[in-house]
Amino acid sequence: MTNFPVFDGHNDxxxxxxxxxxxxxxxxxxxxxxxxxxxxxxxxxxxxxIFAIFVPNPDNISVDHEAMKTPPYALPLPPPITEQRAVEWTENGFTALEALEAADAITICRSAAEISGALPSPKMAASIHIEGAEAVDRDFARLHDWHARGLRSLGPVWSRDTVWGHGVPFRFPSDGDIGPGLTDAGKALIRECNSLRIMIDLSHLNAKGVEDVARISDAPLVASHSNACAVCPHSRNLTDRQLDMIRDSDGIVGVNFASAFLRPDGKWDDKFGLDILLRHFDHLVERMGEDRVGFGSDFDGALVPALIGDCAGLPNLMTAFRDSGVGDALLAKLTHENWVRVLRQTWGV
Known part of the structure; x- marks a missing residue:
């Protein structure tokens, strides 16, 4: 499968x-x-x-995965975290990525050209993302500093609320039309990311926040690890209206491998066929076109289908694509070409 190296929209x-x-x-x-x-x-x-730097909730507070095994569910959001905690974890995240590069595990890429040049390679091509902008200061000094260190993608929120905007709690069945959108500070953050050409990630934003980004941003709209609400009506997934907005901006959606966001029943259960995963790809391609869909696995951050298991199991998905009639040209787009295109448009290099 070396002709189809996977460049993936999100991992933890x-x-x-x-x-x-x-x-x-x-x-x-x-x-x-x-x-x-x-x-x-x-x-x-x-x-x-895209390698995410994420600040976990304090005191081991986590999403209640047991509750997600028996839909319906409506899980409360963890409380907001402090800026001090966020800055400490984020700085350590940059250090961890630099250690991965020093160990020859990754090559930190600051341009789409560098990503293309690194595929395929024994060293993984890595673009740096911050998932949840709690560590960003109001005058954006740290944002500029981190951009100089390689930051190229930012999500204003993980599902926790921040000073920038509001995320979606984990609910099934539900769409993401929950709560208000971006704050005034959040709107300023979008404009600053545009000026630095930092990609803005819509995944985890609520519906009003997505619409705010669409009105403000001059870059392609991107949801790095989200799925189709029409297939799985989960609050973390995207409605057809949102998919149309992303299509019209010439953006991209990376398909999330998290079982609860794939299965039509919303269960946290990894025992199911890859035909369900392909249904999300099919719906996204039908709605947005074959140039605007990629991978957004959420590896190391989700319960993925047992038939994939981990990144070594990706050939099983490739076989499923082949068996469903996907040819070489589309497979190349889905695995890496679409991401490289959108990143080049966003970053300008």
Missing amino acids: LVLRLLKGDVTAEQVTQGVPDGHIDTPRAIKGGFGGG
Whole structure:
């Protein structure tokens, strides 16, 4: 599958390093659990992607996955986190990514041209993303500093509310039309990201926040790891109206492999056929066109289909695509070409 290296819209490997689950050196050698390491990436054709820096909730507060096994559910959002905690974790996230690069696990890419040049390679191509902008200061000094260190993508929120805007709680069945949109500060953040040509990620934003970004931003609209609400009516997924907005901006949606956002019943359960995953790809391609859909696995941050398991299992998905009639040209677009195109348009390089 080396002709179809996967450039993926979202993963949470950095969080595993920040929590001390693995070291950069172990990533290069192989780890016994999780979804991404160098040996499995080579085996599965995982060429890299957008690596998220995410600040976890304090006191081990997490999403109640047990409740997500028995829909319907409406889970409360964790409380907001402090800017001090966010800055500390985010700085450590940059350090972790730089350690991965020093260990030859990744190449930090600051342009679409660098991503193209790194695919395929034993070293994963990595674009740096901040998921939830709690660490960004109001005068954007840290945003500029992190951009100089390689930051190229930012999500104003993870599902927690921030000073910038409001995220969606984990609800099924539900759409994302929950709560108000961006704050005035959040609207200023979008404009500042545009000026720096930092990609803005719509995943986790509520419906009004998505519409605010669409009105303000001059860049293609991007949802790095979201699915079709028409297939799985989950609050984390995108309605057809939102898909049309992304299409009209010539943006992209990365299909999320999280089981609860794929399954029509919304269950946190990884035992299902890949035909369900293909239904999301099919709906997105039909609605937005074949140039605006890619991968957004959420590896190391989600319960993915057992038939994939981790990034070494990506050939199973490629086989499913082949069996459903997907040809070489479309497979190349879905696996990496569409992401490279949108990033080039956004970043200008």
